[in-house]
Amino acid sequence: MMDWTDRHCRVFHRLLTRRSRLYTEMLTTGAILHGDRVRLLGFDASEHPVALQLGGSDPRDLATAATVGEDFGYDEINLNVGCPSDRVKDGRFGACLMAEPALVADGVAAMKRAVKIPVTVKCRIGIDDQDPETALDALARAVVAAGADALIVHARKAWLNGLSPKQNRDIPPLNYDRVYRLKAALPDVPVIINGGIAGIAEARRHLDQVDGVMLGRAAYQEPWRLLDVDPELFGEAAPHAGMKDVFQAMFPYIDDQLARGVRLHAITRHFVGAFHGVPGARAFRRHLAENAVRPGAGVNVLNDAMALVGDRAAAPIAA
Numbered sequence: 506m507m508d509w510t511d512r513h514c515r516v517f518h519r520l521l522t523r524r525s526r527l528y529t530e531m532l533t534t535g536a537i538l539h540g541d542r543v544r545l546l547g548f549d550a551s552e553h554p555v556a557l558q559l560g561g562s563d564p565r566d567l568a569t570a571a572t573v574g575e576d577f578g579y580d581e582i583n584l585n586v587g588c589p590s591d592r593v594k595d596g597r598f599g600a601c602l603m604a605e606p607a608l609v610a611d612g613v614a615a616m617k618r619a620v621k622i623p624v625t626v627k628c629r630i631g632i633d634d635q636d637p638e639t640a641l642d643a644l645a646r647a648v649v650a651a652g653a654d655a656l657i658v659h660a661r662k663a664w665l666n667g668l669s670p671k672q673n674r675d676i677p678p679l680n681y682d683r684v685y686r687l688k689a690a691l692p693d694v695p696v697i698i699n700g701g702i703a704g705i706a707e708a709r710r711h712l713d714q715v716d717g718v719m720l721g722r723a724a725y726q727e728p729w730r731l732l733d734v735d736p737e738l739f740g741e742a743a744p745h746a747g748m749k750d751v752f753q754a755m756f757p758y759i760d761d762q763l764a765r766g767v768r769l770h771a772i773t774r775h776f777v778g779a780f781h782g783v784p785g786a787r788a789f790r791r792h793l794a795e796n797a798v799r800p801g802a803g804v805n806v807l808n809d810a811m812a813l814v815g816d817r818a819a820a821p822i823a824a
Contacts, residue, residue: 509725513767514775515552516758518724520751521731524739527555528719531585533598534561534570546577549758556581558627560588560598562608564615571616571624581654582616584609586628586644589663590670600663603632603644610647617652627657627699630683632665637683645687645694655695657719658684674722685714705733712738726778748779749811756804769802776807785814 508530510518515527532545537559548555557574559582561567571582586609588599602609609626616624626648631640645656661677668676679701688696697717702708708718724731729748735741745751759772773793780786792810796802 509775512548512552513762513772514725515555516549517751517755517772517775518728518731519551520744520754521728522734523744524735524741525731526581527552528583529556529558529579531558531560531588531599532570534559534563534566537570537573538566542573542577546574546579548577548579551758553578554580556583556625558583558585560585562597562602562605562612564608564611567612568615568619571620575620575622579622581623581625582620583625583627583657584612584616586626587659587663588670589629589632589665589668600629600632601665603629603635603640603663606644606647609644610651613648613651613653623654624652625655625657626653627659629659629661629663630680631662633662635662637662637680641683641687642690645691649691649694653694655697655716656687656691657697657699657717658687660684660698660700681711681714688715704730705737709738725775727781728775728779729781752776752779752807752811755807759804759807763803768798769804769806770797773797773807780814783814788813 510528510530515529518525518527529548536545546557557571557577557579559567559570559574561570561584567584574582585599586602590599613624613626626644628641628644631637641658648656660679660681660683664672664677681698684696684698695716697719698711698715699719699721702711702718702720703723708720711718720730732743732745732747735743745754755772759769762772763769770793774797776793777790780789789810792813793806796806796809
């Protein structure tokens with residue numbers, strides 16, 4: 506979710522569900538150690554619970570970056586061992602580390618010694634020609650022995666040679682049963698499943714086999730689905746009745762960010778799927794695309810865009 510789940514996106518998503526845990530986009534240890542930490546790591550207090558997702562392989566750097574994240578107030582440190590992009594592979598982090606479970610375990614152990622908050626690992630079921638049965642077991646058992654508090658498993662292989670990052674999100678077949686078998690083998694370790702899960706009804710079915718479900722593209726591209734999370738999975742009312750109420754609640758945050766020099770488009774770019782399937786959704790997207798990028802654009806642009814769509818009191822349960 507690099508360049509997707511930034512702080513503005515997460516504030517928006519928090520207004521859709523109080524109970525879900527939010528994750529940052531992956532940040533490299535190098536960026537945190539040498540970059541503008543306030544710009545990279547700063548977040549709104551409303552986002553809690555929120556996890557910092559790290560990319561890196563050097564145990565000392567991971568420990569330092571985790572400490573910085575804890576000091577900023579994050580609720581969890583998540584090590585990404587699943588991202589298949591070329592930039593990640595060239596930097597020796599992400600999915601290529603599936604081939605180095607001992608190194609990943611060293612990183613987890615270093616972070617566990619450095620912080621008091623949970624440390625988790627997100628991975629694939631394997632890479633390239635690895636056998637998912639042995640590869641996932643080797644990584645999982647190594648990081649659990651090192652102290653990992655939970656495993657988040659994208660139920661696809663990553664093909665680092667031959668497929669683009671975009672293709673790696675769709676072409677390798679999903680193998681949910683492999684994640685179920687991992688959970689059965691590690692009954693005392695929280696296992697969260699990820700990959701191709703389209704909605705809350707589907708998530709509920711997975712919860713019969715695993716401890717949690719992570720939504721990525723479905724939550725981003727059709728954020729209205731998140732309005733079902735609290736009532737359907739936690740038996741609690743959604744924070745707001747519908748998307749228009751959510752955007753009304755966003756206005757103070759948007760005004761504050763604009764006053765800090767943020768461009769409106771940096772926030773509203775996360776809203777394009779908000780009214781999927783509602784009459785006027787295309788006009789809503791077009792109005793934002795044409796007007797939110799203009800200098801001086803303010804909340805009136807969003808308000809005018811909202812007036813172009815019909816009402817949907819609450820999102821339907823996703824099948």
